[in-house]
Amino acid sequence: MTDESAGPATDIFVAHRNLLFTVAYEILGSATDAEDVLQETWLRWVDVDLDQIHSRRAYLVRITTRQALNRLRTLQRRKEDYVGQWLPEPLLTAPDVAEDVLLAEGVSMALMVVLETLAPTERAVFVLHESFGFTHDEIADAVEKSPAAVRQIAHRARASVEARRPRKAASPAETRKVLAAFKLSIETGDVQALMDVLAPDVVVLADGGGIKQAVPNPVRGADKVARLFLGGLKKAGGALAAHHTTINGRPALLVTMDDQLDGVFAASVHDGRIAGIYYIRNPEKLSGVEAEIALARW
Template structure:
């Protein structure tokens, strides 16, 4: 802090880019906890930089967080090899206005994060930086330690890979919200026929319990099987509450089953649900009380002073 109570220049720059940096890290890692750790590591390295030697502060910060995220991503890849059951990205509570930025909402959607999981760490970093944040090839090259020509080749390969796997049907947020609310009502009341009608015949349910809570260890296919599973769950518990929330830029479900929390992210196509991602791992649900602040650009100003690195 200076004598006027404002942050020092390094902190002020970091705060202005904080939401952008967190968004980059989350999209690369699919984990809020790991994104926050990487953000803290970036802060510590940034505070040791001589600002007079930095011409493009945004590019420098993106370079730091990309390298830290790549290191963490390789660790996560090894960790997932021993994960119990299906692994899903950590759901992110977002404000409804995130959906207004269609590209941002699509980039943090559960479906897109799962597509990004099929890329190599380097491909994922290049795709996120180029396609979502429109970082110049030269800056990406410096961030990942490769030539600009190589980055262009990686970007083309990653773009083709994602295009072949991403959901092809786009629905309006109002349509998605209506379908989600109809589904949650049927789920809450245990209406088997309504559940089957709101789901596509070939719907797929994927549940992530991480071995910590009961969850199916393999995907469940087909509306009848999924509906029976969900309806039976409603009947065998004492309390079953559902709430519509915004997760990863889209309407979703927050479920409380006998006091235990779960989150449902739903993919809607042609008025029906085609994918259900059920997160029950409590370690991935600890940050659903406050919406995350996402951004594809830096803030124009700092609205309040920062008193602790953990707050930036």
């Protein structure tokens, strides 16, 4: 690459960096791996003849998608040896992410967990089409399939996601209100107040990665979930506190133990109650909450 072309290539990459990170993150569910994918994308982008590129956005996303798919297959092998439940790495995001409905939905913890059930190519096709609006022809170039095959994959992936997708999420304001009630019930040890804020069929997924204690399997039902949290606090022994924040575009809680980050508490809220809880305690997955991460669809 010549010095004359290095400047424009860098400017174009930087202009699309937030988009590329978001694409990689939605495909992988890992901020750490998404950053690695961006490095690999850059190394390939600097060798491209810009004069031959019709759509620089589409071309960059194509490179990113291919690298993310390669990384996703490696990640899946790591998951086979993972201790306990595997949850996506949480991201500290700006509150205004919620203003872009498609972006907030695409990175929501609830949907990211559902995306884990898809095969790699299905996940990439779903993400590119549903979250970023790419056409089947554009996606075909990215996943190295024919447009007809991409249409079939997109239909299959959408049907699979819709069958598992949580009910329509509550507004940020309602979610924040419910989380505040949950936080207060935990702080006061009020069992009835906690039961009132939990949906009868609430499900808890927790990820400690074998490093920190976490329930190895999903916990279902308000009674069991209430006992889990109130009993766990009694055993903790330290000074636990929860702080309101925005994680993956939704209101959430940062949990600290003796003023040290202990984990991230994200939740899906429906009809004024918590229906799903995602508690990430694995310290290797918490780097994405140290500083706000910019996301974008364009």
